[in-house]
Amino acid sequence: MIRAETPGTERTPRVAAARKLLRRAGRDRAGRFLVEGAQAVREALAAGPVHELFVTEAAGARNPELVERARDRGVRVLAVTEKAAAALSETVTPQGLVAVCDLLDVPVATALAGAPGFVTVCAGIADPGNVGTVVRVADAAGCDAVLLAGDTVDPHNGKAVRASTGSLFHLPVARGRDAAAVVAACGAAGLTTLVADGRGEMDLHDPDTSRILAGPVAWILGNEAHGPGPEVFAAADHRVRIPIHGRAESLNLATAAAICLYATVGARAGVAPQLPPGAD
DSSP: OOOSOOOBOTTSHHHHHHHGGGSHHHHHHHTEEEEESHHHHHHHHHHSOEEEEEEOHHHHHHOHHHHHHHHHTTOEEEEBOHHHHHHTOOSSSOOSEEEEEEOOOBOHHHHTOSOOSEEEEEESOOOHHHHHHHHHHHHHHTOSEEEEETTOOOTTSHHHHHHHTTGGGTSOEEEESOHHHHHHHHHHTTOEEEEEOTTOSEETTSHHHHHHHTSOEEEEEEBTTTBSOHHHHHHSSEEEEOOOOSSOSOOOHHHHHHHHHHHHHHHHHTOOOOOOTTOO
């Protein structure tokens, strides 16, 4: 429960400072970002440093275990008014529970350390909801890391964080401004780089593609409207198309991501074990 205290308002210095984290410049300057909602806050508390937790009386009554867990971990818990919570939210219906956390991204080299076998690359994706959803799908499919290349939106954007539903805390996330260099780094780490492209030379369901997917791969997902860019196409090993059997013009990015990543999971599950020489 929230201890009796005068709730902070949108003008309270701590709330005013946290509001600056709604903008990317403020996040980059402070090295912190906002996490809203019970599920995301739960994952944040489990994953690492949470500096502050802003909570309304109603949200505290709904989630007393989260408030107590935060206090047990030494997190500063501040009671705030509903209006103050709304000032920290970008949603139509604020949840009244907002945490301040350290930024999560690591260097690309760190994310690719240790011989990863399954990586997702977002190249130039502009929609934060799509980025968050891709992180969620990558987490569900068992990826080792998600790399954000080129002009891809900040994964700490509020909409991206909400769309990831906590998955942002589950696997390494790295950002690299040079998209071609990110693709090259994947290749140097031993990954075959595959661009999801409707005009790709390889069909996702071909046996040759499945054999590639059974090995270490990095899937590259590009901008919703324009693809990942010519430099990424040039740097990647293959362009892979998802066959469309009906009259749909294309698939949306989140659907394509799920199909490609789970095709990889399926290819690996279907690989027959190799017997050592002379064992047959």
